[in-house]
Amino acid sequence: MAGQQPAPTISRLLNLVPxxxxxxxxxxxxxxxLASEQDGHGYSLLHAAASYSHLPLLRALVQAYHVSPDITDEDNETPLFVVESPAVAECLVTELGANVSWRNDEDQTAEEKIEAEGDWPLVAAYLRSAAGGGNADASAPAATAPSENGVDGVRVPPPLPPNVRIDMSTVEASSIDESEAPDPEFRRRIEELAARDDFQGEEGQRQLRELVTDAVTGLAADGQRRDVRRRVG
Known part of the structure; x- marks a missing residue:
């Protein structure tokens, strides 16, 4: 029929996601x-929605179109491996049932890979608490000792103490969409705070609460997005 639009392809939809x-x-x-289709690298709409922090699309793919939250790409990585926002990680785990213990072809969980890359410490902290604490609520991650493993000499910060609560539901989607890698100053401040003797004390927790609140609500700093994000088109 003249003027009829061609059927969309998975490549076209992936290009539209951002x-x-x-x-x-x-x-x-x-x-x-097309909801569960994947490109030649196994990259799916769910991976793209998780990477670009589009929560309505993420929820629709799983809840309305029944795409598995653990759909894997060619590296055996689920959408959790490309998350850049704690709120998106929380949505995948607590709402959509993503498996935080899933391991990729390098035998890494999403938390282990993100922590090793060092770009999204808040995501790593949330996933660590969800996997180890039996409590996947991002507003109250379990307290654990800081990791001594780091990237470029920077130690990955510990999750929040039990009495520090950050309401992830108050983070606007528009601010999440623009999330970028934390700047060096943020990483220096959180590393310095985690190393203090009074970290678990009232003053240390107050400063941590302020720092993490600032980071969650304003993480849209200049920088490049993670290399794990596929280039489409």
Whole structure:
């Protein structure tokens, strides 16, 4: 028929995810089979939605189109491996049932890989608490000792103490979409605070609460996104 639009492909939908997730949802309503499609590298719409922090698309893919939250790419990595925001990690784990213990082809969990790369310490801290503490609530991660393993000499910070609560539901999606790697000053401050003798004391926890609140609500610093994100198009 003249003027009829060609059927969309998974490549087209993946290209639309970063800037037009609403259009992806519109196209999926007419072409639902594409929800679980993957490109030549196993990259899926769920990976893309997790990486770009598009929560409505993420929820729709799992809840409406029944895509597995543990769908894997060619490296045997689920969407948790490409998350850049604690709020998205929390959504995948607590709402959508993603497996925090899943291991990729390098025998790493998402938390281990993200921690080793060092770009998203808050995501690593949340995943660590969800995996080890039996409590996947990002507002109250379990306290553990700081890791001595780091990247470029920077120790990965510990999760928050039990009485430090950050309400992830108050983070606007628009601010999450712009999340970038924490700047060196933020990493220096959280490393310095974690090393203090009074870290578990009232003053140390107060300063940690302020620092993490600032980071969660304003992590959109200049920088490059993680290399793990696929280039599409």
């Amino acid at each position: 800037d037009a997730p609403e259009q992806v949802l519109s196209l999926l309503s007419a072409h639902p089979h």
